[in-house]
Amino acid sequence: MADTRDSIIELADQLIRDKGYNAFSFKDISNTIGIKTASIHYHFPAKSDLGVAVIREHKQRIERFKNGLAGKTPPEKVKQFLGIYATINAENRICLVGSLGSDFNTIDPHIQNELKRFAGLVLELLTGILEEGKKKKVFAFDTPARTKALLIITSITAAIPLSRLTGRADFDAVRKTILDDLKPKKQ
DSSP, X not given: OHHHHHHHHHHHHHXXXXXXXXXXXXHHHHHHHTXXXXXXXXXOSSHXXXXXXXXXXXXXXXHHXXXXXXXXXXXXXXXXXXXXXXXXXXXXXXXXXXXXXXXXXXXXXXXXHHHHHHHHHHHXXXXXXXXXXXXXXXXXXXXOHHHHHHHHHHHHHHHHHHHXXXXXXXXXXXXXXXXHHHSOOOO
């Protein structure tokens, strides 16, 4: 049963990031996986339950990612953080926050609240990395670390769909600029 549940969550994640939350149904999942919609309802009585489960899976991934950063330098941590978005871009998807954020006003309050917590977790992670880098003098920036983290997340998430229109090289240019802007300026 756990395998079916995990398969449903994985496919829902793909559908949310490919089509948007409002553009898929349990029928789409049942047709793809080859199970009855009743089987999906067994695990997720409502679509909002499935949406919350997808976000919680992403929260677990971020926690595992965070644990995997132990012992790395702040520049390595930022590179790996941006690497998440590079993977999303290479897969021709958008990030979960970007997808659900665009549907925010039309999704269930439970999903909204879980999405806010997930976005807060991502923001907190990057803010901590930036603070550590500034303290160790490997990063230099004038704005508060949280504001810098917001600017980085906003830039990299917006670069994904925009580079679909302007060319993939533009995504790489944005990522490189983010990294270069963090380096202390030579006097």
